[in-house]
Amino acid sequence: MVKYTYMFGAGQTEGKSDMKNLLGGKGANLAEMANLNIPVPPGFTITTEACTHYLANKGLTDEMQTEILAAVEKLENATGKKLGDNADPLLVSVRSGARISMPGMMDTVLNLGLNDTSVEGLSSKTENPRFAYDCYRRFISMFSDVVLNIEFSKFEKALEAQKKKSGIESDTNLSVDDLKEIIAVSKKIVKDEKGFDFPQNPQEQLFMAINAVFDSWNSQRAITYRKINNIPGDWGTAVNVQSMVYGNMGEMSGTGVAFTRNPSTGENKFFGEYLINAQGEDVVAGIRTPSEISTLEAKIPDAYKQLIDICQTLEKHFKDMQDIEFTIEEGCLYMLQTRSGKRTAKSATTIAVEMVEEGLIDKKTAVMRVTPAQIDQLLHPMIDPKCEQKVIAKGLPASPGAAVGKVVFTPEDAEEMVEKGEKVILVRTETSPEDIGGMYVAEGVLTVRGGMTSHAAVVGRGMGKPCVVGCGDITISESEDKKFYVGDLTISEHDYITIDGSTGSVILGQMPLIPPEINEDIGMLLDWADEFRTLGVRANADNPEDAIKALELGAEGIGLCRTEHMFFEDDRIPVVRSMILSETKAEREKYLAELLPMQRKDFTEILRVMQGKPVTIRYLDPPLHEFLPKVFELKSHLEDLKNGSAALPQGITLEEETERIEKMIDRVVNLHELNPMLGHRGCRLGITYPEIYNMQTRAIIEAACSLHKEGIVVKPELMIPLVGHVRELEITKKDVDETAQKVMDECGVQIEYTVGTMIELPRATMTADQIARKADFFSFGTNDLTQTTFGFSRDDVAKFIPLYIEEGILPVDPFVAIDQEGVGELMKIGVKKGKSAKPDLKMGICGEHGGEPSSIRFAYSIGLNYVSCSPYRVPIARLTAAQASIENEK
């Protein structure tokens, strides 16, 4: 026979703390406290199995009812009171308690067991009619609210009406008559709302409350919460039925909540608040202002001392900061709950590090105590949570942190304003590589279009710059007047806004920001993390500044150095364009020769910064038309030249310039692609224009050779993008090796380098064995792989991804966290095939997923060697990688 109830307290405890799956968190810890001889009002827990049984049977079975009544009887024997006794009634609280705390579940009913008769018994027995009727009043309103689903405000109104009528302000001043009046009105509300009288039978009250808890497991809010947090629907919740103790029995009674350490700062100092002469919900309700916990010492010294002792016992026992609830009944302390306390990011690290120093926990435990999200939070400024926010629009939280600045609409305006010493937020429909300058100087970026891996999002995260993207709520004015609209609001250029890239909020005005708190504790914790992790952590960095930042934040190398960004710099883009517009290979090579020293300088600087550490450099990847202006821009420039509103370049006639621009228009039209993401890019460029890749090889190897001559160790890893067929790699690698050898011969130096490939197309995963034979390493490009696996364009998904997530079609944006069952399955096949051909093949991830915790865990689980992410996400990756290793050991 299945056992559905477990007693706790009064020397008959049946559970313990490791039975959370069966008893829920609250129930298991109540039992554990009882086992530790900590005073806990006796009671019993109805198991989570009972809940699933209840839901399957659509009600309590006879068997369950019988067992619950038997548990009640045991409780009656333990307390010497009887449920429904008219003279000395047993009152109980009924509380839900799932494995983990979950919003949307029925919370608490206190004082259950009271009715019109027993309230008088309670009054006589306690010789405290005010107390008794106060309990009954509270019970009716709470029960009606959470069990009968009557709006709580109706009862509040009745209370307020009575207080007004009697001319009193505080609830504690209500007289017995006031309370009786309120009870009468409350009962009438129930009758009016439900058509039946407030239940008088305590057993019926109990079963109704238990049913309500079980039913609340499937409330819409609970279901939504479970979906978001990946909590299985079949866990169920437990119910805790516990004999009441009363904090509302006078000045030597009270109730409170506390933390064993400061949950905000982490300081090892008892922290909490309490109310004298009150029941639990009064602290939460905020009607009376609770007192700071230390003042309790003066009021009820013995109970306070006992509370401190118990807290120490609990912290030592659970080896973690505890969040507790207690009640003092006429000087006597009872513990109602203990659990690991929620804490801020800062306090989490401080507590973890200090507990190691105190010898309470070991380093591994400390590493497990801080979440990657907390680390992320610590590395970005945030809006002061004490300030009220006027959120005018919501977009996708693309790059965390908050930023304040004046609205500008073009990168040029951004740069101009910043030169004047202003702070700006760049607001764009979507960003393109040409906006980089403006993005770089802006405090933050807000775009109307684009998903979590749109250009703005990727570059924003790369720069550690707050970024809200895909904010379809706003409309940028099409005309020249530099405004944007949100509903009825018009925001003009130079108006202040604040964006929060951690939440996606756009706020009108300047919000005060709290700077990132990077402290020694975090450094210590991450050093410990490095001790435990086996997964390498690299950074994506395209320039020396990013590389320096990456090293600071603990990166072990560069996993992705994109070379295209280098092509957009002001002094290069004209040469790049001339190269693209060349009609012959010879002409193209002439312009490539001009680009060579510039690229060589790029690589020299990055390799110098990263000396001794590997640097993976990816060859040019985007389609060439990305480097050319848009047709309408060219046409309008041509108009301007013709009507004299734009100046001709020095020494060029209008005819010559017209011809040049018309040629460019032809080329742009010719290069136009319907789906550039699936177009002429990546190694397809390297194959059709080998001279471009050859120039890049030469630049890298020349840089490496000259550094080598200086005695600097260089480890360049050359990476071919978008390989779908092994022949593409063979052909490009052959060119790379030939050029590299030629350069090394010229320099008279031999350096070590490797040639690998991105695995970012489904076809590459399917033929990974063939590709592995020709590759020194694989780097999974999970962005592109996600695009092709789903058939999603990351630039266009904003039109339906939000709905998909809302409807639960996708649990999470696959551009944020790797879709393990689709994209991940392909990756697994790629890894397996790759290793089958080359068992020691080095493999990593360099997509945006490399800094996302669930994706990092996945990378670890499929046996990758490293992840690579934006520099600012390196600490997150270090921590997550360590956590994955530690979990795996278990």
Add this chain to the structure above:
Amino acid sequence: MVKYTYMFGAGQTEGKSDMKNLLGGKGANLAEMANLNIPVPPGFTITTEACTHYLANKGLTDEMQTEILAAVEKLENATGKKLGDNADPLLVSVRSGARISMPGMMDTVLNLGLNDTSVEGLSSKTENPRFAYDCYRRFISMFSDVVLNIEFSKFEKALEAQKKKSGIESDTNLSVDDLKEIIAVSKKIVKDEKGFDFPQNPQEQLFMAINAVFDSWNSQRAITYRKINNIPGDWGTAVNVQSMVYGNMGEMSGTGVAFTRNPSTGENKFFGEYLINAQGEDVVAGIRTPSEISTLEAKIPDAYKQLIDICQTLEKHFKDMQDIEFTIEEGCLYMLQTRSGKRTAKSATTIAVEMVEEGLIDKKTAVMRVTPAQIDQLLHPMIDPKCEQKVIAKGLPASPGAAVGKVVFTPEDAEEMVEKGEKVILVRTETSPEDIGGMYVAEGVLTVRGGMTSHAAVVGRGMGKPCVVGCGDITISESEDKKFYVGDLTISEHDYITIDGSTGSVILGQMPLIPPEINEDIGMLLDWADEFRTLGVRANADNPEDAIKALELGAEGIGLCRTEHMFFEDDRIPVVRSMILSETKAEREKYLAELLPMQRKDFTEILRVMQGKPVTIRYLDPPLHEFLPKVFELKSHLEDLKNGSAALPQGITLEEETERIEKMIDRVVNLHELNPMLGHRGCRLGITYPEIYNMQTRAIIEAACSLHKEGIVVKPELMIPLVGHVRELEITKKDVDETAQKVMDECGVQIEYTVGTMIELPRATMTADQIARKADFFSFGTNDLTQTTFGFSRDDVAKFIPLYIEEGILPVDPFVAIDQEGVGELMKIGVKKGKSAKPDLKMGICGEHGGEPSSIRFAYSIGLNYVSCSPYRVPIARLTAAQASIENEK
């Protein structure tokens, strides 16, 4: 010890016809003829193994040389002559002979063994100095050409010079002195070109010739041919060394080639030609005009009769039409070669069918005798091969058949011209759904851009309309003057051109066309094919006309009925646009209600045509912006309205129309996608706008119910496109079922229908088990699956795919034939996972690959139930499917 030589003829034959892999086709069949007691000049075959050994060793090993000389000795014994004998020299021919006939291989050296001395012996022995010196002259020029790589024209010039000098016209009139002069000049050419004298040692001549044959296996032309035809490089070629017989010994000598039946028509009548007093190459060289074979009877009756007998023997023996070569030496017939004869499509079917009727072969053999390409050829008009073609440009052969017409540049012009009774070729940069009307009336379509599955190609094949796409050689004038350019040529509107969609050629002027020859033989053959195949064959058809054509051509159902084409018809597109521009669901539903009766009519007609057979209807798939005009079109129309050059709609003011158009511009801009192929389309539309799919469901089910009431059996299969996640299918299927049930309740009829899904995204293949649980069928959309697996946009690949194929990166355009190792691997996983969840799940292909032979075989091999293709490719699919089954039995 490996045996490298096999004797044939003279009673010592060692090989037979099933040893083609070792002896090559020619050698094996020479042996076989000897075995059949057919007169074959004795000789020996050096094996293909010898070739691979030679290539690996970079030369003939001593062992091989010894064995060859031993074979020569056997041949000397058999013929009673000795190689290099000055009095009665053994002369031999040396010919290559791979497993299958292959261009690029060294062809033939005749008369090997002659030198300055033995030529005199031959002269005395035969008492025919003219013959002897003619042989020597021929030998020097042939050997120099094929072994020494001296240009043959140099020797031809020497011959011509001598003829001119002696004042004679025909080679046969050359005197001995003339021939001696030519020999002297020829030898001098060799000395001048090579620096050494013409080899006089017959053994050296022989080894040089053998080496030349082996080397020719790796000639560039042979390598290219092998690559194109997927012939392994390690097969190697055999060499046949055969004692000479002489067709040039006078009027009772001759040589010829013949077919046992007419290779052009298939008629069972001996067919061929011959030359009296000539050696083999004279027939091919075309210097003298050969005579029709039947006239030989009068000239050398015994030999002719024997030839006829031998041909009958050979045909009965090989059970196929034979292509033979023979030589008559002084009245005595020798066979030099027999092989299966190449034949036209028409003759292939006729021969196959007649041979079954004659009892020579069975039906299965007949089905295997005709290639899918031959069937394809028969179903389209072709350019009369007798006429010279002035090919001005080459594009991709997107839809087979030839077409002649006047050039037009817009669909409107096409329709206008056709109304006037003209035939036109529509020339476009690329086509879009709005061009359909023009494409439909045109004879053929020529586009500058796009690949084998671009819009023009797909629609062209669907309509069975000749189509050349991606013809980058031509440039359409950007201005309004309606011209296109190819190199220096300018082709104006209304100039005639001819396009050949089977070859990709564009030809100036009107070429005469041969109509498709669909005859009873083909019908018979396809009926036999249906007996043997297990793979179902359906057609892709979007309208009743296509459905009727599909039935005619043997389709067993519709595998893909696209609904979007229906939306483009003139009476619908305004409603479709209003629907898309709707701002509320209610407004959208209003326009959908207008579309409902139109769609219902479409489905009613198609289901009526296909009664009793399944019809798979795909829900709306393309992104909505495809139905809207382009922004620049709208803007220019607005301009036109404002300046009065376009008329306002009846009763609408300029302000109203301006507002409407501006709204449309906004919506078009809003719907714009960077990569529409990966955008808001397929079931993503059905989920974001369920009302659209609901209207389509209603239309289908209403049509089905009303036909059902008429007593017509309907089998609608409803197909959800672009499913990547099982939830997408669940949600859309739920809507389908609800709407279908509602409609059936309204109609008071229950009909059977199924709901399945396209599998066209890598993610769908990875999660096919989950999807299978919710799907009644899978239809692999191999076009889209190829796009996402490779990361290729089919509209953009023309920029690099041609280079990829040229460089051998891809053996074939993956949009033409399924890429089995990438796309195919995903399909296999999809099939396996799908069957693991639902063992009897019905699966098919409905991409363009469904009509391509290698893809059909692949579909069969992975266990699909059917393929679906354009109606005009149904016969190809029927034949290929049968061939796959028959091969599998073996």
